[in-house]
Every structure is written in C-alpha cells, then in structure tokens.
Amino acid sequence: MEETLGFIGGGNMAQAMMAGIIDSKIFSPENIIVGDLNKDSLKVLEKNYGVNTTTDNNEVVRKAQIVILAVKPHICDIVIDQIKDNVKKDTLIISIAAGKKISQLEERFERDVKLIRVMPNTPALVGKGMSAISSNERVSEGELKEVLEIFESFGEAELIEEKLMDVVTGISGSSPAYVYMFIEALADGGVLEGMPRDKAYKMAAATVLGSAQMVLKTGKHPGELKDMVCSPGGTTIEAVSILENKGLRSAMIEAVRGCVKKSKEL
Incomplete structure (x- = not known):
C-alpha cells in the first residue's frame, strides 16, 4: 500500500502488529510512523523494524492515512484530546482500547470521524492473533477490507456487530x-x-x-x-x-x- 500507517503507542501489541504487517509486505517500514513518549522504546522500534518514529502524536496524524490508537483505555481519551483537531476527514482511526465503544470515541472526537474498533488478543505476538472488527457507518466496505488485510497479517480477523464485542472479550x-x-x-x-x-x-x-x-x-x-x-x-x-x-x-x-x-x- 502506498499510504502511510501510523501507530500511537509502541508497546507489545503495536510491535506484534508491526511485525506481521512488515513481514506480509502490506506496508513497508518507511511507510510506517510510530508515536510514543518513551524515547528508549522508539529507539528499539527504529532498530528492530526500521520504522519512522516521533514523540509528537500530531505528527503521526498529519502524515498517516490510517492511525491505530494502540494505547491503554485510560490513556485513550488523553490521546484523542491531543489529536482530534488534526485528524483529516478521510483518516481511518482504529482503536484497540478494550471497553471503549465507538459511540464513546465519536463523542470524544466531537466531530464526524471514520472509526473502527478492534479487539485483538496476545497471540498476535507470535503471528496467531484473533481480532474482532467493528466500524461506524462512515467507513466504506473497501476501507473495511483494507483493515481486515492489516489484521489478518498477524492472525485471523472477523467482522462482527459491535454489540458482541463484550462477548469477544470473554471468548477471545x-x-x-x-x-x-x-x-x-x-x-x-x-x-x-x-x-x-x-x-x-x-x-x-x-x-x-x-x-x-x-x-x-x-x-x-x-x-x-x-x-x-x-x-x-x-x-x-x-x-x-x-x-x-x-x-x-x-x-x-x-x-x-x-x-x-x-x-x-x-
């Protein structure tokens, strides 16, 4: 893909996703940018994956057409408040924050945004993850297909109704x-x-x-x-x-x- 993929958060799950995406050649390392406040973590990412890094989350949003919020639920609102004014109309926002409903994310952005909610699991770290995916009505079928391809690069992925996300937590x-x-x-x-x-x-x-x-x-x-x-x-x-x-x-x-x-x- 010629687009730029952005990660906000460079922890274990983000690294597992990066590894699968790069190995599958969906995105090349030079087309991936990661934002994180921990400079030591960014150095590890640069060394291990060859991706671009920054401590400025807004730089990620400005450069990337797809942005994955790979942060803990209690950090998610803080990150959205930082970036919401710089999110472009066509940017795909993907949240992997457990328990954060699409409606809650929409309310936090205070504007129309293309939002996708994903529940991955830790076997993604060995390329055997299982991810459940839901979206709001602003995301097109083509965009959902692209997101499925990303998450299938490190395991299996299924589109589900968002009301089943709590069940996904229990069984996956x-x-x-x-x-x-x-x-x-x-x-x-x-x-x-x-x-x-x-x-x-x-x-x-x-x-x-x-x-x-x-x-x-x-x-x-x-x-x-x-x-x-x-x-x-x-x-x-x-x-x-x-x-x-x-x-x-x-x-x-x-x-x-x-x-x-x-x-x-x-």
Whole structure:
C-alpha cells in the first residue's frame, strides 16, 4: 500500500502488529510512523523494524492515512484530546482500547470521524492473533477490507456487530489466560506422573496447538473431534468422564459469562 500507517503507542501489541504487517509486505517500514513518549522504546522500534518514529502524536496524524490508537483505555481519551483537531476527514482511526465503544470515541472526537474498533488478543505476538472488527457507518466496505488485510497479517480477523464485542472479550480477548491455565494444569498432571516439567509443558502446549488447528482446518464440530479420540472403554473416555464430573465445561461457561459481565461494567 502506498499510504502511510501510523501507530500511537509502541508497546507489545503495536510491535506484534508491526511485525506481521512488515513481514506480509502490506506496508513497508518507511511507510510506517510510530508515536510514543518513551524515547528508549522508539529507539528499539527504529532498530528492530526500521520504522519512522516521533514523540509528537500530531505528527503521526498529519502524515498517516490510517492511525491505530494502540494505547491503554485510560490513556485513550488523553490521546484523542491531543489529536482530534488534526485528524483529516478521510483518516481511518482504529482503536484497540478494550471497553471503549465507538459511540464513546465519536463523542470524544466531537466531530464526524471514520472509526473502527478492534479487539485483538496476545497471540498476535507470535503471528496467531484473533481480532474482532467493528466500524461506524462512515467507513466504506473497501476501507473495511483494507483493515481486515492489516489484521489478518498477524492472525485471523472477523467482522462482527459491535454489540458482541463484550462477548469477544470473554471468548477471545481474555481467553488466552484460560488456555494457559489449562496447559499448566495438563502439564502438572504429567509432572505428577513423573514427566520432567519442560517436556510436559512442550507436549501439553503442542497438543493444544494441534487440536486448535484441527478445529479450524477440518471444520468439524469439536464434539465430533473429541469422539474420534474416545475409544469404547478406553483411556480417553475415562479422562473425559472425570472432567465432566469435575465440571470443566460448566466452569468454562461461567468464566466466559463472568468475563463478559465485567467487560460490560467497565
């Protein structure tokens, strides 16, 4: 793309996005500009990615046609107040601030702006992110397609209705933490039975990764894939029976519901 892409905020998520975008050649490093107050962070970005940097967020807005607000929710309003007078009519503003609704962002800008809200997750750091994308009515289909291409450069991306964003938090944004707990517990079981911890973590994590790929690539229902592993009277159905008795399924559902409820309260 011949446009300039801007980031306000140069933290881990912004760097994960940059890596995917540059690797996919969607934008070249010289067409990316990053604004951050931390000069040491900017030096790292220049060295690792070859992008342009500045401590002036308004410079980002003046130069970029697409601007990603890669800042924490409590910083988002401060940044918008800094840049709102310099945002051009056709600039695409993309916010990844959790809990910040499009209507809230529009109100803060105090003018008509093309706004896109995205909920990515931390596996973007290894190019396996999952991002949910919503926009206001000022964003065209062509612009949404361009944004999808950007976020698909470091994982998967889906367009959704904004009213589902809190649900996305429960099953995608926050859920890596649940999966890490499952991997840790699975490995602990192996350690209890005598396996060295490093090997237990590797086997547990690789199995979770492979199982997830089976769901995505085969298109089969997870229950069908589970049944393929469960032989009559075998070891797997014995383990599945224990997990059901201990409430794994209901605990996970309640965890998601609790996460969604908290997201709505923020």
